[in-house]
Amino acid sequence: MIEFSNYDILRNLLFATQWTILLSLAAFIGGTTVALALTAMRLTRNPAMQRIVKIYVELFQGTPLLMQMFLCFFGLSMLGYEISAWSAAILSLTFFTSAFLVEIWRGCIDTLPKGQWEASRCLGLSFLQTLRHIILPQAIRVATAPTVGFSVQVIKGTALASVIGFVELTKVGTMLNNATFEPFKVFTLVALIYFLLCYPLSLYSKHLEKKFHVSR
Amino acid sequence: MLYFSDLLQYSDVFLSGLKTTVELTVLTTILGVVLGTVCATVRQYGNRASQRVVSVYVELIRNTPFIVQLFFIFFGLPAIGMMLSPWEASMIALTINLGAYSTEIIRAGLASISKGQIEAAKVLGLNFRQTLIRVIFTPAFEKIYPALTSQCIIVMLGSAVISQISVQDLTYAANLVQSRNFRAFESYLVTALLYLGLSILLRFAFNALGKRLFAYRTSN
Numbered sequence: 203m204i205e206f207s208n209y210d211i212l213r214n215l216l217f218a219t220q221w222t223i224l225l226s227l228a229a230f231i232g233g234t235t236v237a238l239a240l241t242a243m244r245l246t247r248n249p250a251m252q253r254i255v256k257i258y259v260e261l262f263q264g265t266p267l268l269m270q271m272f273l274c275f276f277g278l279s280m281l282g283y284e285i286s287a288w289s290a291a292i293l294s295l296t297f298f299t300s301a302f303l304v305e306i307w308r309g310c311i312d313t314l315p316k317g318q319w320e321a322s323r324c325l326g327l328s329f330l331q332t333l334r335h336i337i338l339p340q341a342i343r344v345a346t347a348p349t350v351g352f353s354v355q356v357i358k359g360t361a362l363a364s365v366i367g368f369v370e371l372t373k374v375g376t377m378l379n380n381a382t383f384e385p386f387k388v389f390t391l392v393a394l395i396y397f398l399l400c401y402p403l404s405l406y407s408k409h410l411e412k413k414f415h416v417s418r
Numbered sequence: 419m420l421y422f423s424d425l426l427q428y429s430d431v432f433l434s435g436l437k438t439t440v441e442l443t444v445l446t447t448i449l450g451v452v453l454g455t456v457c458a459t460v461r462q463y464g465n466r467a468s469q470r471v472v473s474v475y476v477e478l479i480r481n482t483p484f485i486v487q488l489f490f491i492f493f494g495l496p497a498i499g500m501m502l503s504p505w506e507a508s509m510i511a512l513t514i515n516l517g518a519y520s521t522e523i524i525r526a527g528l529a530s531i532s533k534g535q536i537e538a539a540k541v542l543g544l545n546f547r548q549t550l551i552r553v554i555f556t557p558a559f560e561k562i563y564p565a566l567t568s569q570c571i572i573v574m575l576g577s578a579v580i581s582q583i584s585v586q587d588l589t590y591a592a593n594l595v596q597s598r599n600f601r602a603f604e605s606y607l608v609t610a611l612l613y614l615g616l617s618i619l620l621r622f623a624f625n626a627l628g629k630r631l632f633a634y635r636t637s638n
Binding site: 260261263264265266267268269270272273276277278279280281354357358359360361362364365372375376379384385386388389390392393396397400401404 | 480486493494496498578596600602603
């Protein structure tokens with residue numbers, strides 16, 4: 203039997219943390235991209251497009267992330283599409299992230315007075331010009347703090363990838379627990395590492411929010 | 419091809435899973451909101467030390483994944499002598515989780531009640547209990563009610579994770595069924611739709627409850 207020293211436990215956990223960070227980044231980038239596309243669809247004021255976005259948000263906010271992962275991983279492979287745990291995790295986390303971000307951004311864009319759209323129209327700006335020069339510069343300022351805040355949810359969401367067998371921080375935690383029979387120590391360390399990843403982001407989000415309120 | 423008919427014979431498995439999920443949701447919603455209300459009150463009106471304790475609790479829970487909290491409670495606590503059944507561990511984990519989030523939400527509501535209103539209540543001769551319920555809590559809860567109820571629904575969806583410590587909830591039912599008939603896609607799809615129905619139903623229930631709780635607005 204292999205003995206695990208404290209150093210071994212910590213080393214393995216820190217190694218796995220890299221995968222948690224990588225998965226979070228991939229999911230965040232994927233989620234932001236899809237959310238941008240969905241926001242654009244919503245802004246077109248086309249009822250059919252808006253409906254699609256609404257259903258998308260309802261579907262992915264109304265079902266558990268774990269179920270989305272199972273569907274992506276076990277479901278798709280049963281239907282004949284081979285998919286790795288890594289791809290299934292990224293795919294489902296992208297759906298999850300984008301569904302929440304599109305709602306967050308919707309709130310940010312809606313806080314801008316509607317008169318601005320109308321005024322731009324009167325001044326002869328096109329839809330894209332209005333978006334580029336009037337709406338986005340203001341909306342991005344409002345949206346930064348909640349978006350950074352939501353990235354914490356993404357990092358925490360990656361923990362569920364352990365359930366479909368993707369080896370990241372939580373998975374290595376359970377594996378080490380099975381090998382060392384020291385659940386208290388192992389899961390305390392796992393929680394601590396997640397905390398060290400998430401807390402600075404939470405603080406930064408709060409800081410941004412304060413800064414924004416001062417500048418207003 | 420999809421074969422949903424293969425799921426029909428397992429409908430009682432799904433139903434009993436649904437029942438467990440609903441029971442746990444109702445119980446933890448009540449306990450979590452009570453815990454959140456107490457913590458928020460301490461956080462807003464308590465002394466420095468107790469404020470600090472509540473902040474540490476809230477930040478610790480909000481910045482770690484629910485599944486790790488669950489594993490810590492279910493696997494970690496027995497190692498220091500606290501034996502818990504999977505059901506008890508899930509209930510505690512869900513309550514603690516919702517408690518932390520609702521503390522933040524309810525505190526925002528309490529912070530929105532201006533000091534002048536409390537002083538006005540005193541001047542008008544309302545006693546402590548009346549002030550607390552009518553002047554502080556009711557308007558505060560009315561303000562944050564939508565945020566609080568969406569958090570309750572998020573926790574309900576998050577409860578899917580408790581199947582990992584073998585609580586026989588809806589997700590556990592889905593896993594069981596797909597391991598029997600190998601219809602993974604159908605089984606998970608139906609379960610996802612059941613969760614969707616449950617979250618829509620919960621939202622309706624919360625809205626109806628909100629109309630009754632804050633009826634004083636329209637009744638006078």
